[in-house]
Amino acid sequence: MEIPALGELSFNEEFRQYESEPVAIPMFDGLELPFTISIGEGEEVDIPLLKEAVEAFLKMGTEAKLYATPYIFKYYKYCEKRAPELVYEDLGCHITEADQVWEFVQPGSIDVTSDRAYLQGNATPKVYVSVAAWCGWEIEHGLQLVYRHGSTLSRVSEQDGHFTHVYASEEDGIIVEE
Numbered sequence: 001m002e003i004p005a006l007g008e009l010s011f012n013e014e015f016r017q018y019e020s021e022p023v024a025i026p027m028f029d030g031l032e033l034p035f036t037i038s039i040g041e042g043e044e045v046d047i048p049l050l051k052e053a054v055e056a057f058l059k060m061g062t063e064a065k066l067y068a069t070p071y072i073f074k075y076y077k078y079c080e081k082r083a084p085e086l087v088y089e090d091l092g093c094h095i096t097e098a099d100q101v102w103e104f105v106q107p108g109s110i111d112v113t114s115d116r117a118y119l120q121g122n123a124t125p126k127v128y129v130s131v132a133a134w135c136g137w138e139i140e141h142g143l144q145l146v147y148r149h150g151s152t153l154s155r156v157s158e159q160d161g162h163f164t165h166v167y168a169s170e171e172d173g174i175i176v177e178e
Contacts, residue, residue, distance in 0.1 A: 001037065001047070003020075004051065005051070005054050005055050005058050006020040009035075015036075017038050018036065020036075025058070025107070026059075026060065026061045027057075027060045027065050028107050034109055034110070035054065035110045035112060036109065036110070036112070037113070038112070046125055049125060050114065052149065053147075053150035054129070056147075056149060056150030057129045057147055057150035057151065059151070060150075060151060064153070067153065068145055068153055069098050069099060070098050071156040072135075073095065075143065075158075091137060093136040093137040101135075103136075104137060105133050105135050106133060106134045107131050107133045108132050108133055108134060108142075109132050110129060110131050110132070112128070112129050112130075113163065114126070126148055128147065129146070129147045130144055130145070130146045130147075131144065131145040132144055141159055142158060142159040144160065
């Protein structure tokens, strides 16, 4: 499979996914991260939709990072409320202002997937670009930023592999654990 913005992707038999070489991500000041396309070999997918989502994601600059900041801070506050002694004492993570969250976040990989497999009827498939990151306040589950069609922040949560929330709809906006 080839996606122009990523180049030729190799198929990983063990994980049944396509993988790119690391690519510079403008949103993260040029940090190079690999992409995975989580669609099994031979499955029918809408390649143009995948390409559009990847291109849209790669067009976002640092303004997208700034836009996500208050939602990431809200996720931090959620984790802090659940286990303050773990966050403060064990992990030494005490964030008082939203703009401090990025000092404790390290993006690690990007996954692109389509919900085509879950659709019934004639609904238009959606493509999700998910950034998996390490974060200093939740070392077990980390942080996940999900972008619908590569450009609309739709979920900020732990890395749970879900791209939407069971009760969320496109109109619900950004889902952050509360």
